[in-house]
Amino acid sequence: MHWLEDFVFVAIVVGLARPVGLYLVRVFERKHTFLDSALRPAESLLHRLLGVHSDQEMSPRLYTLCFLLFSALSTLGLFLLLLVQHWLPGGPGDRYLTTPMTAHLAANTAISFSTTTTWQAYAGETTLRYLTQLIGLVSQNFLAGAAGLAVGIAFIRGFARENSNTIGNFWVDLVRALLWVLLPLGGVGSLLLVWQGVPLNLAPYTQAHTLEGGVQTIAQGPVAALEFIKNLGTNGGGFFNANGAHPYENPTPLVNFLGLLAIGVLPASLTITFGRMAGRSRAGWVLLAVMVVLFVGGLALCDFAESAAPPQLARLRVSGGNMEGKEVRFGIGSSALAAVVTSNGATGSYNSMHDSYQPAGVLVPLVNMLLGEVIFGGLGTGLFSMVMIALVAVFLGGLMVGRTPEYLGKKITAAETKLAVLYAVLTPGVVLVLTAVALATNAGRAGLVTNTGARGFTEVIFAYASSMANNGQSMAGLNANSVFYNVTTAVAMLAGRFALAALALALAGRFAAQRRLRTTVGTLPSDSVTFGVLLLGTVLLIAALSFLPALALGPIAEALQH
Amino acid sequence: MHTGRGILKPKLREQLRPAFLAVIWLTLLTGCVFPLGLFALGRLLFPDRASGSLVTRGGIVIGSEFIGQNFSRPEYFQPRPSAAGAGYDGTASGGTNLGPLNPKLIESVRHLAEDYRKRNGLAPDATVPIDAVTASGSGLDPDISPANAQLQVARIARARGLSEEAVRRLVADYTQGPQLGFMGSFRVSVLGLNLALDRAAPLPSH
DSSP states (O other): OTHHHHHHHHHHHHHHHHHHHHHHHHHHTTOOOTTHHHHHHHHHHHHHHHTOOTTEEOOHHHHHHHHHHHHHHHHHHHHHHHHHGGGSOSSSOGGGOOSOOOHHHHHHHHHHHHTTOOOOSSOGGGTOOHHIIIIIIIHHHHHHHHHHHHHHHHHHHHHHOSSOSOOOOHHHHHHHIIIIIIHHHHHHHHHHHHHHTOOOOOOOOEEEEOTTSOEEEEOOOOHHHHHHHHHHTTOOOOSSTTGGGSTTTSOSHHHHHHHHHHHHHHHHHHHHHHHHHTTOHHHHHHHHHHHHHHHHHHHHHHHHHHHSOOHHHHTTTEESSOOTTOOTTTHHHHHHHHHHHHHHTTOOOOSSOGGGSOHHHHHHHHHHHHTTSOSSOSTTHHHHHHHHHHHHHHHHHHHHHTOOOEETTEEOOHHHHHHHHHHHHHHHHHHHHHHHHHHHSHHHHTTBSSOOHHHHHHHHHHHHHHHHTTOOOOOTTBOOOSHHHHHHHHHHHHIIIIIHHHHHHHHHHHHHHSOOOOOOTTSOOSSSHHHHHHHHHHHHHHHHHHHHHHHIIIIIHHHHTO | OOOSSEEOOSOGGGGHHHHHHHHHHHHHIIIIIHHHHHHHHHHHHOHHHHTTOEEEETTEEEEETTBOOOOOSTTSOOOOOOOSTTTTOBTSOOOOOOOTTOHHHHHHHHHHHHHHHHHTTOOTTOOEEGGGTSOOSSSOOOEEOHHHHHHHHHHHHHHHTOOHHHHHHHHHHTEEOSBTTTBSOOEEEHHHHHHHHHHHSOOTTO
């Protein structure tokens, strides 16, 4: 029966794409929306406080620099807060905070949250004060998410504009992303979560006297304040160690479903925003269609792999699909759906332990992240990941049919191709090199404390794929709280966030400056089914060329051991 | 060129002030004002949920509706194996993270399955539902599958002096289907069911 939940999920995401996508167009083109009467005064106030003039535009270079500067100051602020957090008042009491906040853990965590990765080398309930989670992490879930959305919109303006040397104002976009998108949705969503049972308190950990006469200490906290925005901003770091598997973070299947919608809806809708702003609505639908096809394919494989009885356990006369690391309330269906949505959506908020997945089950989230999360993807960043592959597809298509490569009326010259190809090779470069370094050094191999062999290899490449894709989910058998992993995953997170965004914005700047070519009979149409198939093929081709050898050492080798 | 709007000079120095102020003010907005507003509404509308859905009996907090706890006595339905601390440690959530081929996982399942069969008086080659012998992701799973509950009914009925029919009715009362008909799985709440058992046939110690 669990295909019904999958079907409803896809139907809602696709159904909301147009209304939400067009709402985003209005928000970022500063047209009238139904929230204006409440939000315009707040926007003016914030502009005054920040000293921002809303009519001033930025060059792509300055836009990128502002994004970098804002992220750098956010990282620094969070780093300092983490270092002094043990002096903050309030719970949880010192005796529960058993993980020391070392400088390298603080730096890794600060970078992780300001890049929307929210990779966590620590367990929330044994490391952080409530106030750190609120002031430090809830805020970065909003701010980093909004910054990603702003960059995505600036990228779209490259296609929307012609003969322009500007792509918007970062501060104006940032404030709009917060006030018109993340704060209202975050508020409503968080309240729904409290209604369903996600705690929201600053109470000491509960001492419960169990029915059998024992004492159970139950971690508490302002969980609901973090829980919804972590998904909406495509961040994903959990309040507790078990993240979305923890019954306080994810008490009911409805909470789980709402969280998955929060991850998927905005990034999927941005394809429609893109098409509309670029003046080629059909091209947006083509991108969305390719995403949905890839999504359904991955989900079918993951669900199939997890639903089958694990052969090693079936021999012991154990019946049912793979429930190791999964929660009964979600079963196989909602667990596999969450694995696929969170790995597509740059959101690490898994509700089951991927390290205990079958080889084909873990292959899907891994490949989703290695692809650069082109299926829906991170808020704002997912869109440009997919468009970058579209540019490569256009280039390949142009080579095949001997036409001038162009996309949505923008010419793809040697310079644009170089930027797109650089973008495409950066992820394999960073992920594969860091994986090789980890496996070649004692410090790297020291992290393999739970599993070895092919599964151990998969844990390592999964960690770097997750960091580079700013996803943050892990195969948690890897012990990643060491100097080696805190430093190397931070490098991948920074490259994945800033190097990729800088390349995307540089490309957007070049497109904005071009005039728009008229469509002629010589144009390879980029809004047709044929182009959709070409794009799909290019996604799979890039993935296979870049990662097949590495995958053969990990999940594929393990599958053959069965 | 794009007209009608001012273009900022590409001087990073002039952006330091807005950047610094943005981090300060927007952190205040999203990390202080937002949670405070949410606290006001959440605690007003759903005070019990906000406090963690704690369950009390005779004025004493005995657990949370959503957090699984350990049961080992034969008179109680038993929850899934747990990897949270020493088992159902509410301050150390997590799974085993053992891969599917890991010998530790296979050995552990073998032992747990043998133990489950013995405890519930099943044949040595009886099939065991997988949730009864595998650890959850959180280590705090409050639920078991209906199949797992059914296999424990005979043991509970014997230990409590109830009819199997009566225990089965209680299991049915505490079984939930997929939410709204399509989300999630069938599940039986262990704590709720065990509390109902204590009401139906109190143990001598209570």
